[in-house]
Amino acid sequence: MIQKLCLSALAILFASSAGAEWELNMPRGVTELSAETYNLHMQVFYWCCAIAVVVFGAMIYSLVKHRKAAGAKPANFSHSMTAEMIWTIIPIIILMIMAVPSAETLIKLEDGRKPDLTVVVTGYQWKWHYEYLGEDVAYYSSLARTSVDARRKNSGIDPNTVENYLLDVDNPLVVPVGAKVRVLITSNDVIHAWWVPDLAIKKDAVPGFMNETWFRAELTGVYRGQCAELCGKDHGYMPVVVEVVEPTAFQNWLDSSRPEN
Amino acid sequence: MSSAEISTHHDAAHGEHHGPAKGIRRWLFATNHKDIGTMYLVFSLLMFFTGGFMALIIRTELFSPGLQFVHPEFFNQMTTMHALIMVFGAVMPAFVGLANWMIPMMIGAPDMALPRMNNWSFWILPVAFGILLSTLWMPGGAPASGWTMYPPLVLQTGDAFPFLIFSVHLMGFSSIMGAINIIVTIINMRAPNMTLLAMPMFVWTWLITAYLLIAVMPVLAGAVTMLLTDQFFGTSFFLAAGGGDPVMFQHIFWFFGHPEVYIMILPAFGVVSEIIPTFSRKPLFGHDSMVYAASSIAFLSFIVWAHHMFTVGMPLTGQLFFMFATLLIAVPTGVKVFNWVATMWQGAMTFETPMLFSLGFVFLFTIGGFSGLMLAVVPADIQYHDSYFVVAHFHYVLVPGSIFGIMAATYYWLPKWAGHMYNEKLGRIHFWMSAIFVNVTFFPMHFLGLAGMPRRIPDYSTQFADFNSIASVGAIGFGLSQLLFVYIVFRCVRGDGATATAEVWDNPRGLEWTVPSPAPYHTFEEPPEVTDGKAFS
Numbered sequence: 001m002i003q004k005l006c007l008s009a010l011a012i013l014f015a016s017s018a019g020a021e022w023e024l025n026m027p028r029g030v031t032e033l034s035a036e037t038y039n040l041h042m043q044v045f046y047w048c049c050a051i052a053v054v055v056f057g058a059m060i061y062s063l064v065k066h067r068k069a070a071g072a073k074p075a076n077f078s079h080s081m082t083a084e085m086i087w088t089i090i091p092i093i094i095l096m097i098m099a100v101p102s103a104e105t106l107i108k109l110e111d112g113r114k115p116d117l118t119v120v121v122t123g124y125q126w127k128w129h130y131e132y133l134g135e136d137v138a139y140y141s142s143l144a145r146t147s148v149d150a151r152r153k154n155s156g157i158d159p160n161t162v163e164n165y166l167l168d169v170d171n172p173l174v175v176p177v178g179a180k181v182r183v184l185i186t187s188n189d190v191i192h193a194w195w196v197p198d199l200a201i202k203k204d205a206v207p208g209f210m211n212e213t214w215f216r217a218e219l220t221g222v223y224r225g226q227c228a229e230l231c232g233k234d235h236g237y238m239p240v241v242v243e244v245v246e247p248t249a250f251q252n253w254l255d256s257s258r259p260e261n
Numbered sequence: 262m263s264s265a266e267i268s269t270h271h272d273a274a275h276g277e278h279h280g281p282a283k284g285i286r287r288w289l290f291a292t293n294h295k296d297i298g299t300m301y302l303v304f305s306l307l308m309f310f311t312g313g314f315m316a317l318i319i320r321t322e323l324f325s326p327g328l329q330f331v332h333p334e335f336f337n338q339m340t341t342m343h344a345l346i347m348v349f350g351a352v353m354p355a356f357v358g359l360a361n362w363m364i365p366m367m368i369g370a371p372d373m374a375l376p377r378m379n380n381w382s383f384w385i386l387p388v389a390f391g392i393l394l395s396t397l398w399m400p401g402g403a404p405a406s407g408w409t410m411y412p413p414l415v416l417q418t419g420d421a422f423p424f425l426i427f428s429v430h431l432m433g434f435s436s437i438m439g440a441i442n443i444i445v446t447i448i449n450m451r452a453p454n455m456t457l458l459a460m461p462m463f464v465w466t467w468l469i470t471a472y473l474l475i476a477v478m479p480v481l482a483g484a485v486t487m488l489l490t491d492q493f494f495g496t497s498f499f500l501a502a503g504g505g506d507p508v509m510f511q512h513i514f515w516f517f518g519h520p521e522v523y524i525m526i527l528p529a530f531g532v533v534s535e536i537i538p539t540f541s542r543k544p545l546f547g548h549d550s551m552v553y554a555a556s557s558i559a560f561l562s563f564i565v566w567a568h569h570m571f572t573v574g575m576p577l578t579g580q581l582f583f584m585f586a587t588l589l590i591a592v593p594t595g596v597k598v599f600n601w602v603a604t605m606w607q608g609a610m611t612f613e614t615p616m617l618f619s620l621g622f623v624f625l626f627t628i629g630g631f632s633g634l635m636l637a638v639v640p641a642d643i644q645y646h647d648s649y650f651v652v653a654h655f656h657y658v659l660v661p662g663s664i665f666g667i668m669a670a671t672y673y674w675l676p677k678w679a680g681h682m683y684n685e686k687l688g689r690i691h692f693w694m695s696a697i698f699v700n701v702t703f704f705p706m707h708f709l710g711l712a713g714m715p716r717r718i719p720d721y722s723t724q725f726a727d728f729n730s731i732a733s734v735g736a737i738g739f740g741l742s743q744l745l746f747v748y749i750v751f752r753c754v755r756g757d758g759a760t761a762t763a764e765v766w767d768n769p770r771g772l773e774w775t776v777p778s779p780a781p782y783h784t785f786e787e788p789p790e791v792t793d794g795k796a797f798s
């Protein structure tokens with residue numbers, strides 16, 4: 001039954017996801033660490049599949065062979081030290097195999113030293129504020145006008161006609177490709193969370209506290225995410241958009257964004 | 262044992278005047294464990310449909326992108342109330358109801374140890390949920406900050422705020438009293454010769470659960486009390502402006518919240534450990550290691566709470582510790598699953614409805630366990646956290662986990678309660694519909710989460726539309742399937758089925774099968790003779 005469901009789920013998903021921007025799996029992303037995270041995710045997933053084959057395989061075999069209707073006579077055993085040792089020790093070994101690379105990636109994730117650029121991200125109900133530290137550039141980033149119009153209850157606008165519905169902003173965060181960007185995150189009111197799947201970053205914005213994370217995007221492009229911590233009625237309407245551009249384009253953008261212009 | 266003797270003496274004096282009281286007094290002043298068990302189960306069923314109705318409002322709004330039916334404020338109230346009602350109103354009371362009915366009968370005790378407190382712990386619940394549900398009509402609406410009640414957001418709740426806190430306090434009182442009663446009953450009122458290790462698994466898992474409840478419900482009460490004083494009495498436990506820390510609430514909440522997860526699943530482990538041996542016609546494999554595994558899970562549940570908070574900004578060493586501790590829980594949980602499979606192995610299985618629900622439990626709970634393992638890996642968790650992947654994960658352990666466990670227990674013991682068999686054919690249809698729709702509802706949510714859809718949002722970007730539609734169809738199907746359950750139980754209780762024998766099933770183990778069906782109003786007024794073969798499954 002499970003297999004049938006998985007197969008039909010897969011069939012539906014291949015039929016319907018054609019043309020979708022995002023895959024059904026976690027994105028591999030555009031940073032070294034997002035790729036590592038993706039690999040960890042797949043590694044644990046494959047371990048789970050392997051364990052599932054063994055456990056569900058034994059169970060299904062038993063369900064077929066050891067049925068009363070098939071003439072099975074019940075055995076009477078209720079203990080086996082050997083078996084129990086095996087299924088205690090093998091999982092421990094598998095867990096250690098999972099834990100080591102996870103710890104390695106985690107240690108890299110936490111190493112935000114020597115950034116090329118620092119951005120302060122502040123969560124508001126319900127928009128983001130970006131400040132380029134030491135650059136005199138700061139601005140709010142709110143849901144794009146097109147989505148604001150379409151999102152109202154019974155607005156009469158079909159969301160399918162709105163480009164990047166609920167995932168577009170007026171002013172995206174702009175960063176240079178290849179630069180190590182340190183992100184300092186805080187909030188002005190309630191807790192929010194700044195999440196960009198392609199950068200493998202999610203960090204809570206906690207009022208009164210400053211959290212730190214970092215990323216180094218290796219490809220130019222526009223990467224979209226959303227607030228991930230419930231923050232009130234418009235929690236679903238404060239997307240995060242990061243535009244990764246060439247360093248010269250970034251410098252031009254930065255210069256043109258200073259207040260004196 | 263003295264209580265059993267007293268009760269025997271008492272009954273000899275009053276003869277047969279000791280039946281149930283008439284009319285409403287029977288229920289209002291109930292002290293009989295079977296009556297109180299019934300009330301718990303009926304209450305739980307009502308809450309299951311109330312919370313389920315809210316889930317269907319959520320799924321209806323999420324059927325397609327755009328906002329069609331409710332406003333975002335109301336949507337958040339629905340997600341919050343759905344969770345509070347399902348956790349505290351449906352799942353927990355159902356297990357307490359099963360404990361009330363079955364624990365005295367399984368250990369050969371005449372009743373629960375503290376019958377009047379038992380009455381209290383039940384009747385507090387309708388009051389608590391009456392208060393909670395009444396907040397829907399208050400200015401500012403019902404609580405909308407999620408069942409996790411994180412500050413500062415929860416402090417923006419309208420008039421409902423103090424009522425939310427008070428109803429959580431009441432739920433805590435009820436749970437603590439219920440837990441005390443269960444512990445005292447199990448420790449003091451077992452039949453002579455029933456050693457602790459000879460107890461049935463359902464009794465064991467409930468004993469462990471009751472200790473967990475006593476340990477963590479006061480912690481929750483403390484956390485919400487601090488919210489109350491922050492709001493009304495000028496303290497700053499969780500307000501940074503006054504020197505407090507909002508994240509501290511999350512640490513305290515999840516110190517309660519993670520054991521709470523096991524409070525909702527350990528009794529289901531016990532149920533399944535009763536049912537699989539019966540329908541495999543074989544003793545439970547590794548009874549003692551099942552006890553040790555459940556105890557290890559309970560112990561570990563106290564040292565993994567921060568795995569719900571990997572994105573709050575924790576020191577690296579903290580993240581590493583909570584990752585390793587969380588991964589470790591897979592070991593005793595694995596032991597349980599392997600032992601269930603070993604119990605089936607070389608048995609002679611039949612597939613009556615309780616067995617079907619138990620097998621569904623083992624399959625689907627294990628899938629929830631796999632996603633749990635994935636969530637333990639911190640870098641990956643940073644992607645999964647607060648996405649639909651998490652929604653998929655905890656619904657897999659709670660719906661085909663806890664709730665299938667409750668369904669299995671109901672079908673298993675219903676003939677003992679009602680004295681009649683339920684309709685087996687309809688029971689099987691109920692199982693297959695539930696099992697199919699539960700997967701249609703929750704499996705696509707894994708994909709939604711991985712693709713980047715956050716949880717608790719009323720509207721979503723168009724690339725999430727297909728899976729959301731599938732999930733909504735599944736949810737409506739699952740909800741409708743449960744009406745069949747009510748119909749089956751109603752017909753059985755009304756006495757439509759064949760008369761049940763004392764054993765009901767094919768040579769099951771356990772003292773509950775030595776008393777007639779339906780179980781008389783008073784059972785085991787004389788403590789039973791316990792031999793190893795009959796005592797535990």
Ligand SMILES: [Cu+2]
Binds near residue numbers: 192
């Ligand atoms: Cu937010």
